[in-house]
Amino acid sequence: MSAELSPIDTAKSIAAKYAVQFVEDGMRVGLGTGSTSAWMVRYLGERVQQEGLNIVGVPTSRRTAVLAQEAGLRIATLDEAKWLDITIDGTDEYDAELTLIKGGGGALLHEKIVASASDRMIVIADHSKSVAHLGAFPLPIEVIPFGLQTTRAMVEAMLDGMDVLGWEAVLRTIDDQPFVTDQGNHIIDLHLKRIGDPRHLALALNQVPGVVENGLFIDICDMVISGHGDGRIEVTDLSDGTLKEVQVDVGQDANIFADI
Numbered sequence: 001m002s003a004e005l006s007p008i009d010t011a012k013s014i015a016a017k018y019a020v021q022f023v024e025d026g027m028r029v030g031l032g033t034g035s036t037s038a039w040m041v042r043y044l045g046e047r048v049q050q051e052g053l054n055i056v057g058v059p060t061s062r063r064t065a066v067l068a069q070e071a072g073l074r075i076a077t078l079d080e081a082k083w084l085d086i087t088i089d090g091t092d093e094y095d096a097e098l099t100l101i102k103g104g105g106g107a108l109l110h111e112k113i114v115a116s117a118s119d120r121m122i123v124i125a126d127h128s129k130s131v132a133h134l135g136a137f138p139l140p141i142e143v144i145p146f147g148l149q150t151t152r153a154m155v156e157a158m159l160d161g162m163d164v165l166g167w168e169a170v171l172r173t174i175d176d177q178p179f180v181t182d183q184g185n186h187i188i189d190l191h192l193k194r195i196g197d198p199r200h201l202a203l204a205l206n207q208v209p210g211v212v213e214n215g216l217f218i219d220i221c222d223m224v225i226s227g228h229g230d231g232r233i234e235v236t237d238l239s240d241g242t243l244k245e246v247q248v249d250v251g252q253d254a255n256i257f258a259d260i
C-alpha cells in the first residue's frame with residue numbers, strides 16, 4: 001500500500017535518492033544513521049538489486065546495520081573495510097561552511113569515525129537543517145558512564161568561558177533512564193543556543209576527561225544535498241574548494257517506499 005509522503009519526508013527522500021547516484025560499483029560505503037539515512041539505505045538496496053552493484057556498506061549504528069541487511073546490502077565492519085570511498089549520512093544542522101551538528105540519534109561517535117575514514121562525506125538533509133549559525137539544535141557529546149555527573153559539571157564550567165549564548169548540559173534519557181549509545185556510553189546535550197567558534201569549542205570539549213567525542217563535524221563534510229518538500233534539491237559542494245549551488249528537480253516519485 002502506497003501513501004502520500006509528507007513534505008518533510010519528500011525532502012529527505014529526494015535528497016537520499018539523489019545522493020545514492022554518487023555510489024559506484026566496487027565502492028566501500030559508510031552508511032549513516034537516522035531517518036534521512038534510512039531512505040538512503042533503502043535506495044542503495046534498490047540500486048544493488050536492480051543494477052547488480054557490488055558494494056559493501058559499513059553501518060554507523062546497530063539500527064542502520066539492521067536496515068542495511070533488510071535492504072539486501074552486504075555489510076562489513078570499518079576494520080574489515082579499512083578505508084571507505086564515500087560516506088552518506090544525515091545531519092541535525094549545517095552551516096555555509098558545511099560544519100555540522102550531528103548526534104540527535106546518538107550515533108555521533110561511530111559516525112565521526114566512519115566519515116573521517118572516508119575519501120568523501122556527503123550529507124543529506126531536508127532544508128530546515130540549514131542554519132546561519134550553529135547551536136539552536138542542542139550539541140550532543142558522548143561521555144563515559146564513570147563520573148558522569150562530574151564530567152557534566154566540568155563541561156558546564158568550561159562552557160561558561162566559551163563564545164556561546166547558553167551553557168546548560170542535559171543528560172539525555174529514554175524512559176527515565178540514561179540513553180545508552182552503541183558503545184555503552186551516555187549522551188549529554190549542550191543547550192548553547194548559538195555557537196560562535198565551533199572549532200575552539202570542539203577542541204575544548206574533547207579535552208574534558210570523560211568526554212569521548214562531540215557532535216561538531218568540522219572539515220569532514222564535502223557536500224550537502226538538501227531537499228525541499230516541493231521536490232527541489234540544492235547541492236552545496238566543497239570538494240573543489242568552492243561553494244556552488246545547483247537546483248535539480250527530481251520530482252516527487254520518492255514515495256515508492258512509502259509503504260515500507
Ligand SMILES: O=C[C@H](O)[C@H](O)[C@H](O)COP(=O)(O)O
Nearest residue numbers: 034035036103104105106107
Ligand atoms: O545520531 C544521529 C545522526 O547524527 C543523524 O544523522 C542525525 O541526528 C540526523 O537524523 P535525521 O536524518 O533523522 O534528522
